[in-house]
Amino acid sequence: MKQDVVVDLSDLPMNGSGTASLTWWGTVAFMLIEGTGFALMISVYLYLGSLAPAWPIEAPPPEWGPGTGVTLLLLASLVPNVLLSRWAAARDLRKVRAGLLIMAVFGTAPLVLRVWEFMALDVSWDSNAYGSAVWMLLGLHTTHILTDLLETYVLAALMFTRHADNPRRFGDVQDGAMYWNFVVLTWLPIYACLYGIPRL
Amino acid sequence: MSARIQDDQRDTDLADAPLDAALRRVWDTPRGVWGALATVDHKVIGRRYIATAFVFLAFGGVLALLMRWQLARPESRVLTPDLYNQIFTVHGTSMMFLFAVPVMEAMAVYLVPLMVGTRNIAFPRLNAFSYWMYLVGGILLWGAFLVDMGPDIGWFAYVPLAGPQYGAGKRVDIWAQMITFTEISALAVAVEIVVTVLKQRAPGMSLDRIPLFVWAMLVTSFIIIMAMPAVMVASTALILDRLVGTHFFNPAEGGDVLLWQHLFWFFGHPEVYIIFLPAVGMISSILPTFVRRPIFGYLPLVLAMVSVGILSFGLWVHHMFTTGLPRLGESFFTASSMAIALPSGIQIFCWLATIWYGRPVYRTPFLFILAFFFTFIMGGMTGVMVASVPLDTQLHDSYFVVAHFHYVLVGGAVFPLLGGVYYWFPKFTGRMMSERVGKWVAGLLFAAFNFTFFPMHVLGLLGMPRRVYTYQLDMGWGGLNLFVSLSAVVLAAGFLLFFYDAVRSARHGEPAGDNPWGAATLEWATASPPPSYNFARLPVVRSANPLWEDDGVLPVAGGLRVDRRELLVTTVGGALPEARESSPRPTIWPLWSALATTALLLGSILTPWAVVWGAVPVTIALIGWFWPGGRKEEES
Numbered sequence: 001m002k003q004d005v006v007v008d009l010s011d012l013p014m015n016g017s018g019t020a021s022l023t024w025w026g027t028v029a030f031m032l033i034e035g036t037g038f039a040l041m042i043s044v045y046l047y048l049g050s051l052a053p054a055w056p057i058e059a060p061p062p063e064w065g066p067g068t069g070v071t072l073l074l075l076a077s078l079v080p081n082v083l084l085s086r087w088a089a090a091r092d093l094r095k096v097r098a099g100l101l102i103m104a105v106f107g108t109a110p111l112v113l114r115v116w117e118f119m120a121l122d123v124s125w126d127s128n129a130y131g132s133a134v135w136m137l138l139g140l141h142t143t144h145i146l147t148d149l150l151e152t153y154v155l156a157a158l159m160f161t162r163h164a165d166n167p168r169r170f171g172d173v174q175d176g177a178m179y180w181n182f183v184v185l186t187w188l189p190i191y192a193c194l195y196g197i198p199r200l
Numbered sequence: 201m202s203a204r205i206q207d208d209q210r211d212t213d214l215a216d217a218p219l220d221a222a223l224r225r226v227w228d229t230p231r232g233v234w235g236a237l238a239t240v241d242h243k244v245i246g247r248r249y250i251a252t253a254f255v256f257l258a259f260g261g262v263l264a265l266l267m268r269w270q271l272a273r274p275e276s277r278v279l280t281p282d283l284y285n286q287i288f289t290v291h292g293t294s295m296m297f298l299f300a301v302p303v304m305e306a307m308a309v310y311l312v313p314l315m316v317g318t319r320n321i322a323f324p325r326l327n328a329f330s331y332w333m334y335l336v337g338g339i340l341l342w343g344a345f346l347v348d349m350g351p352d353i354g355w356f357a358y359v360p361l362a363g364p365q366y367g368a369g370k371r372v373d374i375w376a377q378m379i380t381f382t383e384i385s386a387l388a389v390a391v392e393i394v395v396t397v398l399k400q401r402a403p404g405m406s407l408d409r410i411p412l413f414v415w416a417m418l419v420t421s422f423i424i425i426m427a428m429p430a431v432m433v434a435s436t437a438l439i440l441d442r443l444v445g446t447h448f449f450n451p452a453e454g455g456d457v458l459l460w461q462h463l464f465w466f467f468g469h470p471e472v473y474i475i476f477l478p479a480v481g482m483i484s485s486i487l488p489t490f491v492r493r494p495i496f497g498y499l500p501l502v503l504a505m506v507s508v509g510i511l512s513f514g515l516w517v518h519h520m521f522t523t524g525l526p527r528l529g530e531s532f533f534t535a536s537s538m539a540i541a542l543p544s545g546i547q548i549f550c551w552l553a554t555i556w557y558g559r560p561v562y563r564t565p566f567l568f569i570l571a572f573f574f575t576f577i578m579g580g581m582t583g584v585m586v587a588s589v590p591l592d593t594q595l596h597d598s599y600f601v602v603a604h605f606h607y608v609l610v611g612g613a614v615f616p617l618l619g620g621v622y623y624w625f626p627k628f629t630g631r632m633m634s635e636r637v638g639k640w641v642a643g644l645l646f647a648a649f650n651f652t653f654f655p656m657h658v659l660g661l662l663g664m665p666r667r668v669y670t671y672q673l674d675m676g677w678g679g680l681n682l683f684v685s686l687s688a689v690v691l692a693a694g695f696l697l698f699f700y701d702a703v704r705s706a707r708h709g710e711p712a713g714d715n716p717w718g719a720a721t722l723e724w725a726t727a728s729p730p731p732s733y734n735f736a737r738l739p740v741v742r743s744a745n746p747l748w749e750d751d752g753v754l755p756v757a758g759g760l761r762v763d764r765r766e767l768l769v770t771t772v773g774g775a776l777p778e779a780r781e782s783s784p785r786p787t788i789w790p791l792w793s794a795l796a797t798t799a800l801l802l803g804s805i806l807t808p809w810a811v812v813w814g815a816v817p818v819t820i821a822l823i824g825w826f827w828p829g830g831r832k833e834e835e836s
C-alpha cells in the first residue's frame with residue numbers, strides 16, 4: 001500500500017515511565033490475578049467456617065504475638081518503600097541503592113518471624129479443614145513475600161552493576177515498590193481473617 | 201541497497217528497500233535450531249500455538265470416534281469400562297484446556313498485534329514461555345494417557361471421586377498438574393493481550409475504533425484473569441488433599457465436597473464465554489468483509505460483550521442446581537442464566553441487521569458464519585431450557601446435556617473458528633485455501649454435526665445417561681446410537697478434508713496478496729505473510745474501518761529508530777503517542793524457565809519437597825531471563 005507520513009514520533013522519549021510503561025501495566029495485571037486468588041482463598045476460609053459447627057475446629061484461635069509482629073513489620077516497611085519509590089522517581093542512584101538494601105532487610109525480617117507465626121497457629125494442615133485453610137492462606141502469602149524478596153535481592157544486586165544508571169532500572173524499582181505495597185495491603189484482610197474470625 | 205545504519209538511525213529519511221533491510225536486521229528471528237527455540241516473534245509463536253491446538257483437536261477427535269464406536273451397538277466390547285472413563289475424560293479435558301481456550305488465545309497472539317497496528321505483542325518473552333508451558337501440559341496429559349495413566353474422573357474432576365480416597369494412583373494428580381500448566385499459559389497470554397490492547401494501539405485507534413475481535417479478546421482476557429485463579433485454587437487444594445493430607449474436600453474433617461463444585465464452576469462457566477466471546481469477535485470482524493458494509497451497531501456489540509463478561513460470573517451455580525441449594529439462591533441464578541440471553545440476543549440482531557443491509561458474498565468464511573447462526577441458536581435454546589431448575593433436574597447428566605454443550609461449543613466456537621481460519625489463512629501463509637474444497641468442508645461439517653448431535657437430545661429425553669460405557673439392548677437406544685455413530689464418521693471426514701485443504705493450500709494455494717478479501721482492518725495493510733516487523737511504518741488510524749476510508753493510501757507515522765527493536769506506546773483512551781519503547785530480542789531463557797518449572801511441577805506429584813529444590817533452577821532461569829543484556833534495547 002502507498003504510505004503517507006502524517007505523524008512524526010521522533011521527539012518521544014525512548015522509554016515510557018509510570019503508566020506509559022508496559023511493565024507497569026503488566027505488574028497491575030498480575031496484581032489483579034493474585035488479588036483474585038487471595039479473595040478466593042479468603043472465601044474458601046469463610047465458606048468452610050460457615051459450615052463448621054464450631055470455628056476454629058478443635059484448635060484454639062491462633063496466638064496474637066508473631067502474626068501481629070509480622071503485621072507491624074510489614075506496615076513499618078511501607079515507609080522506606082514509599083521513600084524508595086520516590087528516590088527511584090528522582091533517579092537518585094545512591095539513595096536507591098541504600099533504599100533497596102533497607103527493603104531487603106525489611107523483607108527478610110517478617111519472613112523469619114513467619115516461622116513463629118506458623119507455629120503459633122497451633123494446628124497442623126492435616127488435622128482438619130480449618131488447619132488446611134489457615135496453612136494455605138498463610139502459605140500463599142508467604143510465597144508472595146518470598147518471591148518479592150528474591151526480586152528485591154536481584155534488583156539490589158543489579159543496582160550495583162553497570163546496568164544501574166538507566167531510567168529503565170529506576171522504573172523497575174518503582175514497579176517493585178508498587179508490588180510490595182500490594183503484598184502488604186493484601187496481608188491486612190488475611191490478618192483480619194486469620195486472627196479476627198476465630199474470636200468472633 | 202543497504203545504506204549504512206548508524207546509531208539512532210530513524211526511519212524518516214529511508215526509502216522502502218533500505219528501510220526493509222534495516223528492520224529485518226533487527227527484527228528477523230535468526231535461522232536454525234537456536235532461532236526456533238529462542239524466537240519471540242508473536243507470529244511464529246502464534247502459528248505454533250494454532251497448529252498445536254489443532255493437533256490436540258484431532259487427537260480429541262480420535263477419542264470421540266472411539267467412544268462412538270463403542271456406543272454404536274448395545275453391550276459392545278470395543279473398550280473396557282476403565283478405558284472408556286479415561287477416554288471421555290481425556291477427550292473433554294483435551295478439548296477444553298488444550299484446544300478450545302488455547303486456540304482462541306493463539307489466534308489472538310497472531311492477530312491482535314497486527315489488528316492494532318504494532319510490531320510485537322507486549323511481553324514477547326512471556327509469550328514464548330506460555331507456549332512452552334502449554335506444550336508441556338499437553339504432552340503430560342497425552343503421555344499419561346498413552347501409558348494407561350490417563351485421568352478417569354471426567355473433565356471437571358469432582359471430589360470425592362477425584363479425592364485421595366477414591367482416586368488412587370497418580371491419574372488425578374496428572375489432571376491437576378495439567379491444569380496448572382495450561383492455566384499459567386492462559387493467564388500469561390491474557391496479560392499480554394490486555395497490555396497490548398490497552399497500550400500498543402496504533403496512534404488514533406481510540407476505543408471506538410478498535411476492531412471487534414480485539415474488543416472480544418480484551419474482554420475475554422479480563423474474564424481469564426478473574427476466572428482462572430479459581431481453578432488454580434481448586435486444583436492446588438486438590439493436590440494438597442491428595443499429597444500432604446489436607447482436608448479441604450473431606451467432610452469427615454470439616455471439609456466440603458461442594459466447595460470443589462463452587463470453585464470449579466466459578467471458573468467453569470466463565471470458561472464457556474472464554475471460548476465463545478472470541479468467536480463472537482471473529483464473526484463481528486469477518487462479517488463486514490463479506491457483506492461489504494461496516495458492522496451494524498458497533499457500540500451495542502461492544503456493550504453486549506462487556507455485559508456478557510460481567511454476567512458470566514453470576515452463572516456458576518446453574519451447573520449445580522441438582523445439589524439442593526437454598527431456593528432463593530436457585531431463583532437468583534435462574535434469573536441471571538436467563539438474563540444472559542439478552543446481550544446474546546442483541547448480538548444476533550446486530551449481525552442479522554448487518555447482513556440485511558449489506559450485499560452478502562457467499563464465500564467459505566461467510567458460510568461458516570451461517571452454520572454458526574443456526575447451530576448456536578439451537579444450543580442457546582436448549583441452554584435456556586436447562587437453565588430452569590425443574591427441567592435441569594430431569595435432564596442433568598443425560599445425553600441432552602451432551603448435545604447441548606456440543607451445540608454451544610462446536611456451533612458457537614468451532615464453526616466461527618474454522619471460518620476465521622479460512623479468512624485469515626491467507627494472512628498466515630500468503631496463500632488462499634481452496635474455495636471449492638472449503639464449501640464442501642462447510643457443508644459436510646454442518647450437516648454431519650447436526651446429524652451427530654441432534655439425536656442426542658432425543659437420547660437424553662429417552663433417559664440415556666452421559667458417561668456410560670454401554671447400555672442394554674432392551675433400553676431401545678440402539679438405533680439412534682448407531683445413527684449418531686455413523687454421522688460422527690462423516691463429521692470426522694469433514695474435519696479430515698479441512699486438514700487436507702489447510703496442508704495442501706499452505707504449499708500450493710493461490711498466492712493471496714496483501715488484502716485478498718478487500719477487508720477494512722489493519723492486519724490487511726501489510727504483506728501476507730507479514731514481515732517480522734509487521735509494519736515498515738506504524739499505521740495511523742482515523743476511522744473504525746481504516747482500509748475502506750483512505751483511498752488506497754495508508755496514513756503512517758515516522759520517526760522510529762531502525763537500529764533497535766522499537767515500537768510505540770500510546771494512551772489507553774485516545775491512543776495518543778506516549779513513548780517509543782523497545783521490544784525484547786530472542787532469548788532461550790523462557791524455554792529454560794519453562795523446563796525448570798516443569799521439573800518443579802512434575803516433581804511435586806511425587807514429593808512435596810520438589811517444590812523446595814525445584815525452586816532453585818526456576819529462580820536461576822528467571823534471573824537469566826530478566827538480567828539486562830546491555831543492547832540498544834536497554835537504552836532509554
Ligand code: HEM
Pocket residue numbers: 261264265267268288289291292293295296299300353354355356602606609610614652665666667668688691
Ligand atoms: C467433533 C466431534 C465430537 C464428537 C463426535 C464428540 C463426542 C463426544 C461424546 C460422545 C461425549 C460424551 C461421552 C460420554 O458422556 O459418555 C463427549 C463429551 C465431551 N465433549 Fe465432545 N465430541 C466432539 C467434539 C468436541 C469439542 C470440539 C469439544 C470442545 C470444544 C468437546 C467437548 C466435550 C466435553 C467437555 C465432554 C464432556 C466430557 C466429560 O463428560 O467429562 N467435544 N464428546
